Amino acid sequence: MLPKKELITIHNNKALIEKLLLDLVLQPRIKALEWSKITKQTPNMKIGYPGQHLASLVLGMEGSKTGARGNDIVDGSEVKSCSRVDQLDSCKDCNEKILRIETICPNCNSMNIKRMDDSKWLFTIRSENDLKVLTQDVDRIVLALADYPEFDNDNFEDLRFQIFEIWTKSPRNQNFVNLMTNYYYKIYAEHKKNNANKTPAPKNFWPYSYQFYMCNPIKVLNCIVKNANTIPEIVIDYYVSPEIDRNTLTSEMMPISVLNRAELDIIAKNENLDVKEIKQKMPFISEEMRGLLPLRDTDKISETKPYQRN
Secondary structure, three states: OOOOOHOOOOOHHHHHHHHHHHHHHHHHHHHHHHOOOOOHOOOOOHHHHHHHHHHHHOOOOOOOOOOOOOOOOOOOEEEEEEEOOOEEEEOOOOOOOEEOOOOOOOOOOOOEOOOOOOOOOEEEEOOOOHHHHHHHHOOOEEEEEEOOHHHHHOOOOOEEHHHEEEEEOOOOHHHHHHHHHHHHHHHHHHHHHHOOOOOOOEEEEEOOHHHHHOOOEEEEEEEEOOOOOOOOOOEEEOOOOOOHHHHOOOOEEHHHHOHHHHHOOOOOOOOOHHHHHHHHHHOOOOOHHHHOOOOOOOOOOOOOOOOOOO
């Protein structure tokens, strides 16, 4: 989990990150929001290529000048991006589609709106070679995420940008390899065998889900943007320098709320406590303790609803 220091050629990273977000994401989005009021078209922020630019600045490494899988960064890292910003919502009363900037249903005037927060990272694996590239050839998976830090409070003025890393050859991140391997052999290959003309959906990897935390992702950037819809104020409150050994960092805290009853029982038994005591005394599950838990749902094409933050 030690970055290749000789490939780190981009410096003054935090200042560049702020400028990049302003130039490529925030200012264009503000213009899109203005036009959206007139056209009623979504201002949805596509974070794919901006996510690759952001990853280069966070890692301090240039891109490899190719769009090929596994070559997003010069060290061979692969970048995956996910945006939960400006998703299309819906009216709970009449099912009319509603823009994130709308507070009242334009069809029935209801304020009973279902706000969506379900975008995810997608991993397409359609051959053994695809699996090999992802889990053996690529050393580092870089996960870029844009979302609302106060989504549950209906605060759509503030945004958050995060970068997580998963190192495929590290024992700490072995569950990621297990997930992708199980997806290919137990889901993709089995469905293709039963129906060669139907292509199964890619592997969905949900932010803040049980499986996300079980893979022990390492956060290297947390950036909050206040007043993102008007006059953005960018604050990078957590940033890990590109040369730092990721083994020295802790993985994301796993909330005990993502565990089901069977998993709670496993933790309770290990700690010689009952489930109620575990919930009271242990709000988060340590990386070491996660080793006691099963990976869950590794042979199902449909996944359970991801964890919703409170």
